[in-house]
Amino acid sequence: MDFSWRWCRTPGNHNQASEDQQASEDQQASEDQQASEDQQASEDQQRILAELSGWIVEAQGDAEPWVGRWSAQQLADEFRVARLAICEELDSATGRSRLMGAIFFRDLPEAWEISLTIVNRRSRGRRVFERLLQAVSQDFDAQGVGREFWLEVRADNTAAVRAYTRAGFMLSGRRKAYYGDGMDALVMTRPVRNNSVGPGKL
Numbered sequence: 001m002d003f004s005w006r007w008c009r010t011p012g013n014h015n016q017a018s019e020d021q022q023a024s025e026d027q028q029a030s031e032d033q034q035a036s037e038d039q040q041a042s043e044d045q046q047r048i049l050a051e052l053s054g055w056i057v058e059a060q061g062d063a064e065p066w067v068g069r070w071s072a073q074q075l076a077d078e079f080r081v082a083r084l085a086i087c088e089e090l091d092s093a094t095g096r097s098r099l100m101g102a103i104f105f106r107d108l109p110e111a112w113e114i115s116l117t118i119v120n121r122r123s124r125g126r127r128v129f130e131r132l133l134q135a136v137s138q139d140f141d142a143q144g145v146g147r148e149f150w151l152e153v154r155a156d157n158t159a160a161v162r163a164y165t166r167a168g169f170m171l172s173g174r175r176k177a178y179y180g181d182g183m184d185a186l187v188m189t190r191p192v193r194n195n196s197v198g199p200g201k202l
């Protein structure tokens, strides 16, 4: 399948490899080029954030239980502090990239916390989560920052639990009545693995 993935340059995405590459490119690029690249990166961020916000609003409108505390504002807050990996596919009709899914990562001392996973409705059931996580995991390992992955999920979110289990997560705890409506949270973790691959095709 013709999916690709990449890091989105969020304010919280301190991807050292990218920054080093950016720094050396910065020395060579003229100020005009740099301004143009910054403008493109900013437009890319805004486009992705707007699209993800739309998905959250849609899920709120349909009262999907997983959306819980997430609002467009909380998504924007997460965007500022977390790293964001995205999966895209090429829309042959328009020639433009189409966002399929996203995973937000919080940098914890002992683990990478997955704070939000979201796949667009039209792309669900195509293993987007598993592929994107695998690619990120390999990239973290290549950067020497491979750690356990950690997340919480509603016990009744069977689609997510299936996707996480398929991607190698195991149940490591249960928080009784953790959510406002009394639903339990499952704590799931995935141990470190060793691979090495950079951004690109999935």
Ligand SMILES: CC(C)(COP(=O)(O)OP(=O)(O)OC[C@H]1O[C@@H](n2cnc3c(N)ncnc32)[C@H](O)[C@@H]1OP(=O)(O)O)[C@@H](O)C(=O)NCCC(=O)NCCS
Binding pocket: 066, 115, 116, 117, 118, 119, 120, 121, 123, 124, 125, 126, 127, 128, 129, 130, 153, 157, 158, 159, 160, 161, 162, 163, 166
């Ligand atoms: C959870 C989620 C990220 C899984 O991503 P995915 O890439 O679709 O995962 P998979 O392709 O592995 O499918 C996982 C399960 O989703 C279900 N599924 C399959 N097609 C689906 C579809 N079109 N719509 C909804 N769920 C579907 C199935 O139960 C599937 O498991 P199975 O193939 O063993 O039957 C995605 O369903 C999603 O974005 N859900 C809404 C947001 C959410 O719940 N996030 C997690 C909590 S923050």
